[in-house]
Amino acid sequence: GAVVSQHPSWVICKSGTSVKIECRSLDFQATTMFWYRQFPKQSLMLMATSNEGSKATYEQGVEKDKFLINHASLTLSTLTVTSAHPEDSSFYICSAFPGQGDEKLFFGSGTQLSVL
Amino acid sequence: GQQVMQIPQYQHVQEGEDFTTYCNSSTTLSNIQWYKQRPGGHPVFLIQLVKSGEVKKQKRLTFQFGEAKKNSSLHITATQTTDVGTYFCGSSSGGYQKVTFGIGTKLQVIP
Numbered sequence: 001g002a003v004v005s006q007h008p009s010w011v012i013c014k015s016g017t018s019v020k021i022e023c024r025s026l027d028f029q030a031t032t033m034f035w036y037r038q039f040p041k042q043s044l045m046l047m048a049t050s051n052e053g054s055k056a057t058y059e060q061g062v063e064k065d066k067f068l069i070n071h072a073s074l075t076l077s078t079l080t081v082t083s084a085h086p087e088d089s090s091f092y093i094c095s096a097f098p099g100q101g102d103e104k105l106f107f108g109s110g111t112q113l114s115v116l
Numbered sequence: 117g118q119q120v121m122q123i124p125q126y127q128h129v130q131e132g133e134d135f136t137t138y139c140n141s142s143t144t145l146s147n148i149q150w151y152k153q154r155p156g157g158h159p160v161f162l163i164q165l166v167k168s169g170e171v172k173k174q175k176r177l178t179f180q181f182g183e184a185k186k187n188s189s190l191h192i193t194a195t196q197t198t199d200v201g202t203y204f205c206g207s208s209s210g211g212y213q214k215v216t217f218g219i220g221t222k223l224q225v226i227p
Contacts, residue, residue, distance in 0.1 A: 032213075034214065034215070041222070042219070043204065043217050043218065043219040043220050044159065044204065044217045044220075046214070046215070046216060046217075049214060093158055093159075095159075095215075097213045104149065104161035104164060105149075105151075105159075105161060105213060105215055106161070107158040107159050107160070108158065109157075109158050110158050
């Protein structure tokens with residue numbers, strides 16, 4: 001099946017620093033990828049839709065200047081958490097679907113972000 | 117995505133007992149997808165239902181989509197410890213599969 005690789009798996013950073021998370025589709029091209037955030041014992045909350053070659057579409061309540069998304073190629077989307085604060089600590093996970101009749105989402109392994 | 121509500125949030129069962137989780141929407145859904153997330157892992161796709169009244173089976177798992185396409189259920193027969201995890205239902209909209217998830221049902225199986 002399709003593989004989505006996410007890096008890093010976990011990161012600890014100081015408050016005020018920026019953190020970049022990468023999401024790669026390894027064996028298919030993804031014009032669209034999705035970024036989710038999951039707090040402990042809660043559901044997956046869609047943050048934004050990453051569109052290759054154009055601006056990301058953010059869900060209501062998600063600060064686009066805080067969570068910068070770049071989708072520069074058909075296989076790579078990045079999420080940068082800028083000026084991270086402790087309340088940004090969460091599990092961030094990306095997903096993509098191969099398309100072409102395959103309608104299921106494939107998820108990356110997620111990134112656990114801890115901001116001190 | 118289309119809003120979906122999921123119950124229960126938590127379920128503890130004795131190994132061998134059955135388990136069911138329910139997903140409901142106030143609006144007609146174009147489809148319903150089910151995912152399983154093991155503790156510490158990422159969601160893995162289980163199945164998608166599209167047709168009204170559709171029923172699909174995967175070994176001990178039975179998935180149903182309501183006639184009105186507003187509800188769905190996942191039933192596990194004779195649970196095993198390997199069934200432990202959180203089961204999410206979700207529904208997609210748009211041509212690029214933007215999926216909105218329910219809150220999930222965390223299943224604990226007691227050996």
